[in-house]
Amino acid sequence: MKTVVCPFCGFGCRLLVDEKSMRVKPYPGEPNREKLCPKGLYSLEFVRSPGRLKRPLKRVGSAMVPISWGVAIEEIANRLLEIRELYGPDAVAFLSSSKVSNEENYLLQKIARLFGTNNIDNCARLCHEASVHALKLTVGTGAQTNPYEDIERFNAVLIWGYNPAETHPVVMDYILRAKRRGAKIIVVDVRETRTMAFADYKLVIKPGTDIVLANAIAHVIIKEGLYNEEFIRMRTSGFSEVRMGVTKYTPEYAEGVTGVPAETIREVARAFALAGSGAIMWGMGLTQHVSGVENVLAVINLALLLGYIGERGGLYPMRGQNNVQGAAYMGALSEFLPGYVPLTDERFRKRVADVWGVEDIPTDRGLYLTELWEAIEEGDVKALYIVGENPAVSEANFDHVRKALRKLDLLVVQDIFMTRTARYAHYILPASAFCEKAGSYMNSERRIQWSHKVCEPYADSRPDWEILAMLGRALGLPGFTYASVEEITAEYFRLFPELEERDVEELKNGDGIFLPRKRLHTWEFATPDGKARFMAVERISPWEEPNGEFPLVLTTVRLISHYNTGEMTRRSPSLVKLMGEPRALMSKRDAERLGIRDGDWVEIETRRGRIRMRAKVEKVQEGLVVVPFHFKANKLTSPALNKAGTPAFKFSACRVKRVKT
């Protein structure tokens, strides 16, 4: 039996895999404690799917023809060098993958930066980048502060814009253990989610009104003297700005905006404050708005008011992909070096350059993943190298993205499947899947775990790190002579003071290593003055308000058996059986007004495009339409970005009509 990290969500369960029978059992230790959700349990199925890419392919006219690895890598490297020669290094961009290991992310960002550009990004941009920015501004470190095990010790769990019952099923176990101990569970969402079924307080708010609700809760906590005065005095700055800022956010005002009764807001504020300790967990309901960064700031203020940090609480931006935390920590982001260190931090930059055997690395921030498409349209970016991302489906307003992909002089896609994005590629490189290679991954609680190889690479596929090492050599970059994945692990260990003295072998046994440590900010915050910074925020209007023409609000959400763009889940027969047909949820009142009955086909239209699906008339609030994201939702979504570069996937103005099929 070998331990393998689950290839789906950022909770980071480990699977015990029997190498002979390839049977999967849940790992008994941390973090999943003998639990797995169906995706983890059936995760080996997609690996054996006949749809796997078998060998490198090159576009010749309209056909994709097989070529050898040697020729593919040489031709790609030569094209990249040519483009750099003609247009400079910033005409090339790299997209890394939150699906591949730390080592693989580390190598790709190293290639980008040695090649001469910070155009390196990953889907963290579409996800929790707003949380990273907000956390950096307030507590100084852009990551979850506490381990999962703390959740079950706290007396309250505030779950905001986050639906773990579908998206991180195993973390529900921790939340429910807290509840059994008497902890109060508060859930804030725009609809009654599966998670809400377990809540003591169910707050259904109007879409995009989170700042008003958070400020009103802060208002009650301050007005009723429920805040932690000592904590605020000793460990924070900026309290007076927030105190002033929230005065006008009375519960009565908030009721009018959010739809939550003023009395409920008071009750929730009291329950959360009087609990004495609490976790705040949040997801895409906060980050995927034009006000994403400010939404998160408003919620962090609540933790600071109550001193719910360290032993008494934690901030849990629950990470999406199995290695999105690792991709970010390894520096696969256009504004950060490894460890979220800003590019402008001269000392650390020199340290990295030293390990890489070069003088320096570029300091200008690269393009965000979400800014790429415009840059390609403008002719600024000519070549794109994508590892394990499917932007032709996952990016907002995807018609625009597909148009940009067609315009590239060079598109390389390194994936395990012939994805929608790969259809536009000039070269397709077949990667080996998670269980066919070894490497380390970092889950949401910042636990680095080793994933062992349990079977041989499929057909002529190769592990991503091997492909990237070949590419690095072909580009003539220094130090790409890695003979094993462990050599890359050892190299990234050297960048982090906390790992410098640790041994890679240590990672392979036991329950992993927390980077930088298990609990953050217990004594001091990672800000220049060691204090957490309150940030007063005002309500921000959505980019696109509903109007007479597009009177409804469209939000996009996740379903338990589907995963993101569906490349992996739709190739798993056991998951396909659990899926059922996707439906657009809408309220009875809206349906009646539009002459729509449950099960009718409807067309949902925004300023970007239209899609069809069957309607499900449900208990959702009037004015809201809820569509699963896994299919064609991004034909519709708003491309407006927030300060962290994340699109407003959760808020578009739309209209709906009944159609025949």
Ligand SMILES: Nc1nc2c(c(=O)[nH]1)N[C@H]1C(S)=C(S)[C@@H](COP(=O)(O)OP(=O)(O)OC[C@H]3O[C@@H](n4cnc5c(=O)[nH]c(N)nc54)[C@H](O)[C@@H]3O)O[C@H]1N2
């Ligand atoms: N089964 C499954 N699990 C997954 C994934 C998957 O695709 N499928 N993807 C993984 C990834 S990459 C991620 S990032 C995580 C995401 O995990 P979540 O954040 O839990 O996922 P979502 O369903 O996108 O959004 C969460 C909730 O936000 C609510 N919401 C929408 N608008 C608003 C608003 O204005 N305010 C508030 N308060 N709430 C709002 C939605 O109703 C929804 O219930 O899941 C991970 N786990």
Ligand SMILES: Nc1nc2c(c(=O)[nH]1)N[C@H]1C(S)=C(S)[C@@H](COP(=O)(O)OP(=O)(O)OC[C@H]3O[C@@H](n4cnc5c(=O)[nH]c(N)nc54)[C@H](O)[C@@H]3O)O[C@H]1N2
């Ligand atoms: N409307 C709407 N759009 C959204 C969202 C939303 O809530 N609503 N959520 C956004 C969020 S939070 C996210 S994270 C993104 C996700 O967007 P993407 O990351 O583009 O989506 P995935 O389907 O997870 O794509 C992962 C790809 O990695 C490939 N892969 C898997 N394993 C390996 C491997 O070992 N090696 C290689 N090379 N490839 C591999 C898979 O085949 C797949 O093509 O979507 C975003 N888009």
Ligand code: SF4
């Ligand atoms: S909860 Fe997440 S990590 Fe655990 S088995 Fe399910 S998808 Fe995998």
Ligand SMILES: [Mo]
């Ligand atoms: Mo995500």
